[in-house]
Amino acid sequence: MKKSLFFVLLCAVWLATPAQAQKFGYVDSEFIFGKMPEYQKALSEIDKFADKWSKDIQDKYVEIDKLQKAYQAEEILLTEDMKRDRQRAISDKEREAREYNNKVFGYQGLLFEKKKELMKVPMELINRAVEKVCIQKKLDFMFDKASDFVMLYTNPRHDYSDYVMEELGLDIKPTATNTNPINKTITKPK
Structure with missing residues:
Protein backbone atom coordinates (compact mmCIF):
# COMPACT_ATOMS: atom_id res chain seq x y z
CA MET A 1 0.00 0.00 0.00
CA LYS A 2 2.81 2.40 0.88
CA LYS A 3 4.58 1.69 -2.41
CA SER A 4 1.50 2.39 -4.52
CA LEU A 5 0.77 5.63 -2.62
CA PHE A 6 4.38 6.72 -3.09
CA PHE A 7 4.16 5.91 -6.80
CA VAL A 8 0.92 7.93 -7.17
CA LEU A 9 2.50 10.91 -5.39
CA LEU A 10 5.63 10.63 -7.53
CA CYS A 11 3.53 10.60 -10.73
CA ALA A 12 1.53 13.62 -9.54
CA VAL A 13 4.70 15.60 -8.81
CA TRP A 14 6.23 14.61 -12.13
CA LEU A 15 3.11 15.65 -14.07
CA ALA A 16 2.86 18.91 -12.14
CA THR A 17 6.35 20.09 -13.13
CA PRO A 18 6.37 21.68 -16.54
CA ALA A 19 8.45 19.89 -19.13
CA GLN A 20 11.14 22.12 -20.51
CA ALA A 21 12.35 21.48 -24.01
CA GLN A 22 16.01 21.91 -24.66
CA LYS A 23 17.04 23.79 -27.77
CA PHE A 24 19.97 22.60 -29.81
CA GLY A 25 21.75 23.44 -33.01
CA TYR A 26 24.88 22.62 -34.92
CA VAL A 27 27.58 24.36 -36.90
CA ASP A 28 29.94 23.14 -39.60
CA SER A 29 33.31 24.29 -38.27
CA GLU A 30 35.13 22.98 -41.35
CA PHE A 31 33.05 25.29 -43.56
CA ILE A 32 33.55 28.21 -41.18
CA PHE A 33 37.31 27.63 -40.92
CA GLY A 34 37.49 27.60 -44.72
CA LYS A 35 36.18 31.18 -44.73
CA MET A 36 38.47 32.48 -41.94
CA PRO A 37 41.62 34.36 -43.01
CA GLU A 38 43.16 33.60 -39.58
CA TYR A 39 42.77 29.88 -40.22
CA GLN A 40 44.23 30.11 -43.74
CA LYS A 41 47.20 32.06 -42.36
CA ALA A 42 47.73 29.44 -39.63
CA LEU A 43 47.61 26.64 -42.22
CA SER A 44 50.25 28.32 -44.38
CA GLU A 45 52.47 28.84 -41.32
CA ILE A 46 52.09 25.16 -40.37
CA ASP A 47 52.98 24.19 -43.95
CA LYS A 48 56.12 26.33 -43.80
CA PHE A 49 57.27 24.66 -40.57
CA ALA A 50 56.43 21.18 -41.87
CA ASP A 51 58.31 21.81 -45.13
CA LYS A 52 61.37 23.14 -43.30
CA TRP A 53 61.45 20.18 -40.92
CA SER A 54 60.86 17.76 -43.81
CA LYS A 55 63.83 19.24 -45.67
CA ASP A 56 66.01 18.97 -42.54
CA ILE A 57 65.15 15.29 -42.21
CA GLN A 58 65.66 14.64 -45.94
CA ASP A 59 69.08 16.30 -45.66
CA LYS A 60 69.97 13.95 -42.81
CA TYR A 61 69.03 10.92 -44.91
CA VAL A 62 70.99 12.25 -47.91
CA GLU A 74 86.20 1.89 -49.36
CA GLU A 75 85.11 -1.24 -47.51
CA ILE A 76 87.73 -3.58 -48.99
CA LEU A 77 90.52 -1.16 -48.00
CA LEU A 78 89.42 -0.77 -44.36
CA THR A 79 90.55 -2.76 -41.35
CA GLU A 80 87.95 -4.49 -39.16
CA ASP A 81 88.19 -1.71 -36.54
CA MET A 82 87.73 0.96 -39.19
CA LYS A 83 84.73 -0.92 -40.62
CA ARG A 84 83.13 -1.14 -37.17
CA ASP A 85 83.74 2.57 -36.59
CA ARG A 86 82.20 3.55 -39.92
CA GLN A 87 79.20 1.23 -39.42
CA ARG A 88 78.70 2.63 -35.92
CA ALA A 89 78.86 6.21 -37.27
CA ILE A 90 76.31 5.37 -39.98
CA SER A 91 73.92 3.66 -37.54
CA ASP A 92 74.30 6.60 -35.10
CA LYS A 93 73.35 9.01 -37.91
CA GLU A 94 70.36 6.81 -38.83
CA ARG A 95 69.22 6.72 -35.21
CA GLU A 96 69.58 10.51 -34.94
CA ALA A 97 67.50 10.99 -38.10
CA ARG A 98 64.76 8.65 -36.83
CA GLU A 99 64.72 10.36 -33.43
CA TYR A 100 64.52 13.80 -35.05
CA ASN A 101 61.71 12.59 -37.33
CA ASN A 102 59.80 11.29 -34.29
CA LYS A 103 60.55 14.48 -32.36
CA VAL A 104 59.09 16.59 -35.18
CA PHE A 105 56.32 14.48 -36.70
CA GLY A 106 55.69 11.93 -33.94
CA TYR A 107 52.91 11.82 -31.40
CA GLN A 108 52.76 15.26 -29.72
CA GLY A 109 55.90 16.30 -31.57
CA LEU A 110 57.00 19.74 -32.67
CA LEU A 111 54.49 19.87 -35.54
CA PHE A 112 51.64 18.91 -33.20
CA GLU A 113 52.68 21.64 -30.73
CA LYS A 114 53.03 24.22 -33.53
CA LYS A 115 49.55 23.31 -34.85
CA LYS A 116 48.10 23.70 -31.38
CA GLU A 117 49.79 27.08 -30.95
CA LEU A 118 48.79 28.45 -34.36
CA MET A 119 45.21 27.14 -34.27
CA LYS A 120 44.55 28.68 -30.86
CA VAL A 121 43.43 32.07 -32.23
CA PRO A 122 40.97 30.75 -34.88
CA MET A 123 39.55 28.25 -32.35
CA GLU A 124 39.05 30.96 -29.73
CA LEU A 125 37.33 33.21 -32.29
CA ILE A 126 34.90 30.44 -33.26
CA ASN A 127 34.26 29.46 -29.64
CA ARG A 128 33.42 33.04 -28.66
CA ALA A 129 31.13 33.43 -31.68
CA VAL A 130 29.40 30.11 -30.95
CA GLU A 131 28.87 31.15 -27.33
CA LYS A 132 27.35 34.49 -28.41
CA VAL A 133 25.03 32.78 -30.91
CA CYS A 134 23.96 30.22 -28.28
CA ILE A 135 23.11 33.03 -25.85
CA GLN A 136 21.30 35.09 -28.51
CA LYS A 137 19.30 32.13 -29.84
CA LYS A 138 18.78 30.63 -26.35
CA LEU A 139 20.36 27.30 -27.30
CA ASP A 140 21.21 24.66 -24.71
CA PHE A 141 23.47 22.56 -26.94
CA MET A 142 25.61 23.25 -29.99
CA PHE A 143 27.16 20.39 -31.96
CA ASP A 144 29.87 20.48 -34.60
CA LYS A 145 28.93 18.68 -37.79
CA ALA A 146 32.61 18.42 -38.81
CA SER A 147 33.75 16.72 -35.61
CA ASP A 148 34.12 13.02 -34.86
CA PHE A 149 30.68 13.10 -33.23
CA VAL A 150 28.50 11.27 -35.74
CA MET A 151 25.36 13.06 -36.86
CA LEU A 152 23.38 10.68 -39.05
CA TYR A 153 20.80 13.29 -39.95
CA THR A 154 20.76 17.05 -39.59
CA ASN A 155 17.80 19.26 -40.30
CA PRO A 156 19.14 22.44 -41.94
CA ARG A 157 16.85 24.58 -39.81
CA HIS A 158 19.10 23.75 -36.83
CA ASP A 159 22.27 24.83 -38.69
CA TYR A 160 23.66 27.93 -37.01
CA SER A 161 26.87 28.16 -39.08
CA ASP A 162 25.64 31.31 -40.85
CA TYR A 163 24.97 33.04 -37.52
CA VAL A 164 28.45 32.16 -36.25
CA MET A 165 30.01 33.39 -39.51
CA GLU A 166 27.98 36.58 -39.26
CA GLU A 167 29.26 37.00 -35.69
CA LEU A 168 32.81 36.58 -37.03
CA GLY A 169 32.16 39.05 -39.85
CA LEU A 170 32.73 36.43 -42.55
CA ASP A 171 31.11 36.14 -45.99
CA ILE A 172 28.18 33.72 -45.77
CA LYS A 173 28.11 32.73 -49.47
CA PRO A 174 29.09 29.05 -49.85
CA THR A 175 32.37 28.20 -51.56
CA ALA A 176 34.42 25.05 -51.87
CA THR A 177 36.28 24.50 -48.62
CA ASN A 178 40.00 23.95 -48.73
CA THR A 179 40.87 21.33 -46.15
CA ASN A 180 44.53 20.73 -45.69
CA PRO A 181 45.28 18.16 -43.02
CA ILE A 182 48.97 17.96 -42.38
CA ASN A 183 50.08 14.40 -41.77
CA LYS A 184 53.58 14.20 -43.08
CA THR A 185 56.00 11.42 -42.42
CA ILE A 186 59.49 11.41 -43.80
CA THR A 187 60.96 8.17 -45.06
CA LYS A 188 64.45 7.33 -46.08
CA PRO A 189 65.08 7.94 -49.81
CA LYS A 190 65.74 4.86 -51.90
Whole structure:
Protein backbone atom coordinates (compact mmCIF):
# COMPACT_ATOMS: atom_id res chain seq x y z
CA MET A 1 0.00 0.00 0.00
CA LYS A 2 2.81 2.40 0.88
CA LYS A 3 4.58 1.69 -2.41
CA SER A 4 1.50 2.39 -4.52
CA LEU A 5 0.77 5.63 -2.62
CA PHE A 6 4.38 6.72 -3.09
CA PHE A 7 4.16 5.91 -6.80
CA VAL A 8 0.92 7.93 -7.17
CA LEU A 9 2.50 10.91 -5.39
CA LEU A 10 5.63 10.63 -7.53
CA CYS A 11 3.53 10.60 -10.73
CA ALA A 12 1.53 13.62 -9.54
CA VAL A 13 4.70 15.60 -8.81
CA TRP A 14 6.23 14.61 -12.13
CA LEU A 15 3.11 15.65 -14.07
CA ALA A 16 2.86 18.91 -12.14
CA THR A 17 6.35 20.09 -13.13
CA PRO A 18 6.37 21.68 -16.54
CA ALA A 19 8.45 19.89 -19.13
CA GLN A 20 11.14 22.12 -20.51
CA ALA A 21 12.35 21.48 -24.01
CA GLN A 22 16.01 21.91 -24.66
CA LYS A 23 17.04 23.79 -27.77
CA PHE A 24 19.97 22.60 -29.81
CA GLY A 25 21.75 23.44 -33.01
CA TYR A 26 24.88 22.62 -34.92
CA VAL A 27 27.58 24.36 -36.90
CA ASP A 28 29.94 23.14 -39.60
CA SER A 29 33.31 24.29 -38.27
CA GLU A 30 35.13 22.98 -41.35
CA PHE A 31 33.05 25.29 -43.56
CA ILE A 32 33.55 28.21 -41.18
CA PHE A 33 37.31 27.63 -40.92
CA GLY A 34 37.49 27.60 -44.72
CA LYS A 35 36.18 31.18 -44.73
CA MET A 36 38.47 32.48 -41.94
CA PRO A 37 41.62 34.36 -43.01
CA GLU A 38 43.16 33.60 -39.58
CA TYR A 39 42.77 29.88 -40.22
CA GLN A 40 44.23 30.11 -43.74
CA LYS A 41 47.20 32.06 -42.36
CA ALA A 42 47.73 29.44 -39.63
CA LEU A 43 47.61 26.64 -42.22
CA SER A 44 50.25 28.32 -44.38
CA GLU A 45 52.47 28.84 -41.32
CA ILE A 46 52.09 25.16 -40.37
CA ASP A 47 52.98 24.19 -43.95
CA LYS A 48 56.12 26.33 -43.80
CA PHE A 49 57.27 24.66 -40.57
CA ALA A 50 56.43 21.18 -41.87
CA ASP A 51 58.31 21.81 -45.13
CA LYS A 52 61.37 23.14 -43.30
CA TRP A 53 61.45 20.18 -40.92
CA SER A 54 60.86 17.76 -43.81
CA LYS A 55 63.83 19.24 -45.67
CA ASP A 56 66.01 18.97 -42.54
CA ILE A 57 65.15 15.29 -42.21
CA GLN A 58 65.66 14.64 -45.94
CA ASP A 59 69.08 16.30 -45.66
CA LYS A 60 69.97 13.95 -42.81
CA TYR A 61 69.03 10.92 -44.91
CA VAL A 62 70.99 12.25 -47.91
CA GLU A 63 74.05 12.56 -45.66
CA ILE A 64 73.52 8.98 -44.42
CA ASP A 65 73.24 7.76 -48.00
CA LYS A 66 76.55 9.47 -48.88
CA LEU A 67 78.22 7.87 -45.85
CA GLN A 68 76.92 4.44 -46.86
CA LYS A 69 78.13 4.81 -50.46
CA ALA A 70 81.54 6.00 -49.27
CA TYR A 71 81.77 3.06 -46.89
CA GLN A 72 80.82 0.57 -49.62
CA ALA A 73 83.40 2.07 -51.97
CA GLU A 74 86.20 1.89 -49.36
CA GLU A 75 85.11 -1.24 -47.51
CA ILE A 76 87.73 -3.58 -48.99
CA LEU A 77 90.52 -1.16 -48.00
CA LEU A 78 89.42 -0.77 -44.36
CA THR A 79 90.55 -2.76 -41.35
CA GLU A 80 87.95 -4.49 -39.16
CA ASP A 81 88.19 -1.71 -36.54
CA MET A 82 87.73 0.96 -39.19
CA LYS A 83 84.73 -0.92 -40.62
CA ARG A 84 83.13 -1.14 -37.17
CA ASP A 85 83.74 2.57 -36.59
CA ARG A 86 82.20 3.55 -39.92
CA GLN A 87 79.20 1.23 -39.42
CA ARG A 88 78.70 2.63 -35.92
CA ALA A 89 78.86 6.21 -37.27
CA ILE A 90 76.31 5.37 -39.98
CA SER A 91 73.92 3.66 -37.54
CA ASP A 92 74.30 6.60 -35.10
CA LYS A 93 73.35 9.01 -37.91
CA GLU A 94 70.36 6.81 -38.83
CA ARG A 95 69.22 6.72 -35.21
CA GLU A 96 69.58 10.51 -34.94
CA ALA A 97 67.50 10.99 -38.10
CA ARG A 98 64.76 8.65 -36.83
CA GLU A 99 64.72 10.36 -33.43
CA TYR A 100 64.52 13.80 -35.05
CA ASN A 101 61.71 12.59 -37.33
CA ASN A 102 59.80 11.29 -34.29
CA LYS A 103 60.55 14.48 -32.36
CA VAL A 104 59.09 16.59 -35.18
CA PHE A 105 56.32 14.48 -36.70
CA GLY A 106 55.69 11.93 -33.94
CA TYR A 107 52.91 11.82 -31.40
CA GLN A 108 52.76 15.26 -29.72
CA GLY A 109 55.90 16.30 -31.57
CA LEU A 110 57.00 19.74 -32.67
CA LEU A 111 54.49 19.87 -35.54
CA PHE A 112 51.64 18.91 -33.20
CA GLU A 113 52.68 21.64 -30.73
CA LYS A 114 53.03 24.22 -33.53
CA LYS A 115 49.55 23.31 -34.85
CA LYS A 116 48.10 23.70 -31.38
CA GLU A 117 49.79 27.08 -30.95
CA LEU A 118 48.79 28.45 -34.36
CA MET A 119 45.21 27.14 -34.27
CA LYS A 120 44.55 28.68 -30.86
CA VAL A 121 43.43 32.07 -32.23
CA PRO A 122 40.97 30.75 -34.88
CA MET A 123 39.55 28.25 -32.35
CA GLU A 124 39.05 30.96 -29.73
CA LEU A 125 37.33 33.21 -32.29
CA ILE A 126 34.90 30.44 -33.26
CA ASN A 127 34.26 29.46 -29.64
CA ARG A 128 33.42 33.04 -28.66
CA ALA A 129 31.13 33.43 -31.68
CA VAL A 130 29.40 30.11 -30.95
CA GLU A 131 28.87 31.15 -27.33
CA LYS A 132 27.35 34.49 -28.41
CA VAL A 133 25.03 32.78 -30.91
CA CYS A 134 23.96 30.22 -28.28
CA ILE A 135 23.11 33.03 -25.85
CA GLN A 136 21.30 35.09 -28.51
CA LYS A 137 19.30 32.13 -29.84
CA LYS A 138 18.78 30.63 -26.35
CA LEU A 139 20.36 27.30 -27.30
CA ASP A 140 21.21 24.66 -24.71
CA PHE A 141 23.47 22.56 -26.94
CA MET A 142 25.61 23.25 -29.99
CA PHE A 143 27.16 20.39 -31.96
CA ASP A 144 29.87 20.48 -34.60
CA LYS A 145 28.93 18.68 -37.79
CA ALA A 146 32.61 18.42 -38.81
CA SER A 147 33.75 16.72 -35.61
CA ASP A 148 34.12 13.02 -34.86
CA PHE A 149 30.68 13.10 -33.23
CA VAL A 150 28.50 11.27 -35.74
CA MET A 151 25.36 13.06 -36.86
CA LEU A 152 23.38 10.68 -39.05
CA TYR A 153 20.80 13.29 -39.95
CA THR A 154 20.76 17.05 -39.59
CA ASN A 155 17.80 19.26 -40.30
CA PRO A 156 19.14 22.44 -41.94
CA ARG A 157 16.85 24.58 -39.81
CA HIS A 158 19.10 23.75 -36.83
CA ASP A 159 22.27 24.83 -38.69
CA TYR A 160 23.66 27.93 -37.01
CA SER A 161 26.87 28.16 -39.08
CA ASP A 162 25.64 31.31 -40.85
CA TYR A 163 24.97 33.04 -37.52
CA VAL A 164 28.45 32.16 -36.25
CA MET A 165 30.01 33.39 -39.51
CA GLU A 166 27.98 36.58 -39.26
CA GLU A 167 29.26 37.00 -35.69
CA LEU A 168 32.81 36.58 -37.03
CA GLY A 169 32.16 39.05 -39.85
CA LEU A 170 32.73 36.43 -42.55
CA ASP A 171 31.11 36.14 -45.99
CA ILE A 172 28.18 33.72 -45.77
CA LYS A 173 28.11 32.73 -49.47
CA PRO A 174 29.09 29.05 -49.85
CA THR A 175 32.37 28.20 -51.56
CA ALA A 176 34.42 25.05 -51.87
CA THR A 177 36.28 24.50 -48.62
CA ASN A 178 40.00 23.95 -48.73
CA THR A 179 40.87 21.33 -46.15
CA ASN A 180 44.53 20.73 -45.69
CA PRO A 181 45.28 18.16 -43.02
CA ILE A 182 48.97 17.96 -42.38
CA ASN A 183 50.08 14.40 -41.77
CA LYS A 184 53.58 14.20 -43.08
CA THR A 185 56.00 11.42 -42.42
CA ILE A 186 59.49 11.41 -43.80
CA THR A 187 60.96 8.17 -45.06
CA LYS A 188 64.45 7.33 -46.08
CA PRO A 189 65.08 7.94 -49.81
CA LYS A 190 65.74 4.86 -51.90
